[in-house]
Amino acid sequence: MSGFCRKSLCLFFALVFIFALSVPAFAASARTTVYRTKTGEHYHTGDCRFLGKSKIKTTLDAAVNEFHLTPCSVCNPPAFETEAEEAAIPTTEEAAATKTTRPANGEVLFSKNKTRPSTLTFENGTNYDCLVTMTNKSGTDVLQFYVRKGKDATIDIPTGVLTLNIAYGSTWKNGEELFGKNTQYDSGEEALDIGKGEDWTFTFG
Ligand SMILES: [Zn+2]
Missing domain, CATH: 2.60.40 (Immunoglobulin-like)
Incomplete structure (x- = not known):
């Protein structure tokens, strides 16, 4: 064995x-699913109350690197390790x-x-x-x-x-x-x- x-x-x-x-589904990798809205500056978990008007499924990688969104402070979605943690x-x-x-x-x-x-x-x-x-x-x-x-x-x-x-x-x-x-x-x-x-x-x- x-x-x-x-x-x-x-x-x-x-x-x-x-x-x-x-x-x-439970940790921050580039392909973790998160949600964005049409106009907001943050990304969210699927059940966040800020997703009432628009809810667009995306990946953590796209949310951060393509749309330049930051994590919502209400729903605390998965995030990449910060530079400080990485360092x-x-x-x-x-x-x-x-x-x-x-x-x-x-x-x-x-x-x-x-x-x-x-x-x-x-x-x-x-x-x-x-x-x-x-x-x-x-x-x-x-x-x-x-x-x-x-x-x-x-x-x-x-x-x-x-x-x-x-x-x-x-x-x-x-x-x-x-x-x-x-x-x-x-x-x-x-x-x-x-x-x-x-x-x-x-x-x-
Ligand atoms: Zn949120």
């Missing part, structure tokens, strides 16, 4: 690989290793790629927090993110042939020890060949 998982717990954790091209993402694993507090759901601990044109929705069906590392063909770790137990997270990811390596456990210690002595490991046995603008889904548990 996997290169890392050898212990009996593997029996309980059949890794289910569901890779599907699908648009996640705060460490570019090396060394920076991420100092992380002592439990990371947020969907937090990117480091990313070596500035451009991440595709998405991966990681569905964590287990009762463990997951630290997911994406590794390229030459064995370099290029991206690392955190998904809390029982949660889903949609992450902007780079293109290329990438493997998922998952460390999971109950209580986060820090970026060096991960979940301490009880850290368990699993990995996707097949590399993903991620093309530009693709939305992947991975189900764990």
